[in-house]
Amino acid sequence: MTRLTLEQAPVLVVGAGIMGAGIAQVAAQAGHPVFLFDARAGAAAEAKSKLLATLQSLVAKGRLSDQAAQDCAAKVEPISELAQASGVQLAIEAIVENLDAKQSLMRSLESLLPAEAILATNTSSISVTAIASGLQHPERVVGMHFFNPVPLMKLVEVVSGLQTDRSVAETIFALSQHWGKVPVYAKSTPGFIVNRIARPYYAETLALLQEQAAEPAVLDACLQAAGFRMGPCELMDLIGHDTNFAVTQSVYEANFFDKRYVPSLVQRELVAGGLLGRKTSHGFYRYPRAAHSNSSGSAAATDTPFPPTRVSVHGNDPIANDLATRLSARWGGVFERILASDWCGIEIDTARLMLSDGRCASDIAAQRRRQQASADIAVFDRFDPALASLANQTPSATTTPGRLSLAYACAEGASDHWQHEAPSWLNLLGFEPVRLTDVPGLIVTRTLAMLINEAADAVNQGVCSPEGADAAMKLGVNYPGGPFEWLANWSAQAVSDILIALDAVYGGERYRVSPWLRRRASSEIR
Ligand code: NAD
Numbered sequence: 274m275t276r277l278t279l280e281q282a283p284v285l286v287v288g289a290g291i292m293g294a295g296i297a298q299v300a301a302q303a304g305h306p307v308f309l310f311d312a313r314a315g316a317a318a319e320a321k322s323k324l325l326a327t328l329q330s331l332v333a334k335g336r337l338s339d340q341a342a343q344d345c346a347a348k349v350e351p352i353s354e355l356a357q358a359s360g361v362q363l364a365i366e367a368i369v370e371n372l373d374a375k376q377s378l379m380r381s382l383e384s385l386l387p388a389e390a391i392l393a394t395n396t397s398s399i400s401v402t403a404i405a406s407g408l409q410h411p412e413r414v415v416g417m418h419f420f421n422p423v424p425l426m427k428l429v430e431v432v433s434g435l436q437t438d439r440s441v442a443e444t445i446f447a448l449s450q451h452w453g454k455v456p457v458y459a460k461s462t463p464g465f466i467v468n469r470i471a472r473p474y475y476a477e478t479l480a481l482l483q484e485q486a487a488e489p490a491v492l493d494a495c496l497q498a499a500g501f502r503m504g505p506c507e508l509m510d511l512i513g514h515d516t517n518f519a520v521t522q523s524v525y526e527a528n529f530f531d532k533r534y535v536p537s538l539v540q541r542e543l544v545a546g547g548l549l550g551r552k553t554s555h556g557f558y559r560y561p562r563a564a565h566s567n568s569s570g571s572a573a574a575t576d577t578p579f580p581p582t583r584v585s586v587h588g589n590d591p592i593a594n595d596l597a598t599r600l601s602a603r604w605g606g607v608f609e610r611i612l613a614s615d616w617c618g619i620e621i622d623t624a625r626l627m628l629s630d631g632r633c634a635s636d637i638a639a640q641r642r643r644q645q646a647s648a649d650i651a652v653f654d655r656f657d658p659a660l661a662s663l664a665n666q667t668p669s670a671t672t673t674p675g676r677l678s679l680a681y682a683c684a685e686g687a688s689d690h691w692q693h694e695a696p697s698w699l700n701l702l703g704f705e706p707v708r709l710t711d712v713p714g715l716i717v718t719r720t721l722a723m724l725i726n727e728a729a730d731a732v733n734q735g736v737c738s739p740e741g742a743d744a745a746m747k748l749g750v751n752y753p754g755g756p757f758e759w760l761a762n763w764s765a766q767a768v769s770d771i772l773i774a775l776d777a778v779y780g781g782e783r784y785r786v787s788p789w790l791r792r793r794a795s796s797e798i799r
Pocket of ligand 1: 287288289290291292293310311312313316366367368369370371374378395396397398418419420421
């Protein structure tokens with residue numbers, strides 16, 4: 274198929290709901306005449322009225338000139354028959370998320386539009402290959418997956434089905450750029466990029482809630498401290514548990530019930546009970562939410578640690594270096610640096626405050642007991658040194674001013690003294706310590722490791738490139754970084770070890786290491 278140039282060409286948008294209306298606006302603002310069609314009589318005209326109101330409010334806020342608003346509005350033409358758009362070279366469907374409806378629409382469009390016209394689908398979960406199936410020219414069907422709200426969200430996943438012609442995907446890629454979007458290529462697989470890689474962000478928190486590791490506000494505070502704009506619980510409340518559960522279920526089923534994606538009983542109960550989140554005023558939280566002074570809800574230790582005899586900082590990575598800097602700045606005593614150590618953290622006399630490597634504190638303590646060493650072990654969660662330093666300089670409305678929530682856990686059988694001292698040391702270092710039950714990988718460590726693993730698997734299966742995955746997660750769901758960017762500051766071996774440690778506790782398929790990550794870990798050994 275020859276490559277089309279679609280700049281300024283008329284476009285047909287089918288489905289004038291939330292997404293179709295947004296797509297029509299973006300296309301018109303980029304200069305295309307847009308035909309807008311909806312099966313429900315009057316819906317396209319209603320969408321145009323709403324668009325006029327949106328454009329007027331943009332003009333009132335000074336974000337759009339009056340002329341640009343008028344030009345945009347004039348370009349959108351609601352139509353009552355698809356045949357009125359019979360000459361267009363590009364149709365984008367944003368109708369109901371149903372395979373039969375989409376296939377039937379594609380057949381109608383194929384018989385109506387020129388032979389070289391591109392048929393794009395905004396489906397968020399249906400196989401592009403399946404939507405194209407049965408057409409005379411399936412090679413011209415491509416996914417053009419926008420994110421809501423379309424005018425604001427930069428990401429477009431350009432999704433190729435098995436038969437999609439490369440030049441068709443390239444044309445849509447170039448067109449998305451022309452529309453001011455950031456396109457990334459994706460292969461038609463369940464969840465494409467964003468909806469697939471994001472699953473562990475919800476799943477790990479839901480799993481921890483199920484095993485009573487902490488309250489929703491605690492887990493939310495820890496992940497926000499790691500840079501995520503919203504914690505998973507408040508995000509699921511915003512998305513709606515019905516929608517979020519349906520996406521998880523569809524990814525799970527589409528992967529032939531791969532246990533890696535198994536949905537959560539906690540979320541199913543919320544859906545069954547009609548506690549859908551903000552839209553029902555009740556999900557994990559009640560809405561409107563009361564102002565929360567201490568979002569973690571945990572009583573942080575504020576005592577000064579008992580003066581130790583000997584302190585040493587172990588490890589030689591950015592977190593160990595940051596701990597040493599914090600200790601120098603916040604504690605008057607002398608300490609040793611042990612760079613060539615097989616763990617990261619601080620040894621205080623014989624007790625150890627260790628960065629989570631995926632193992633439970635109790636398992637590390639048991640191993641130490643076998644070596645006749647102290648079982649006073651606590652593990653703390655992964656943190657971003659740059660964010661933590663910034664927080665210490667900036668008072669925050671949600672945490673103790675200037676402190677980021679940091680999860681920790683103490684080993685079963687640790688002395689009462691150490692159970693009191695461990696949070697006091699984290700407090701001294703400038704964190705707000707929040708205690709979880711002794712779960713492997715705490716919350717941030719296991720969530721980041723699982724997001725990286727899922728992204729690695731997506732790359733391994735040719736769904737996207739590492740750069741595409743990073744762009745998709747940052748632009749599609751506002752992650753503070755991309756999974757491969759996190760990996761660049763970590764190590765594939767360390768991430769694999771965390772997953773292996775999680776697998777040792779839980780068993781099953783959920784934490785199996787991606788072959789891509791295994792290969793990367795092998796390549797790190799010099
Ligand atoms: P919506 O319910 O707001 O709008 C769908 C519109 O399509 C309705 O106006 C309906 O009358 C119309 N319609 C249904 N069947 C039709 C047909 N056969 N022909 C013409 N019009 C028809 O839905 P939405 O949220 O805009 O979603 C539309 C598509 O975009 C779905 O495939 C959805 O999965 C996808 N999507 C949605 C989001 C989101 O956040 N809402 C994000 C990305 C992708």
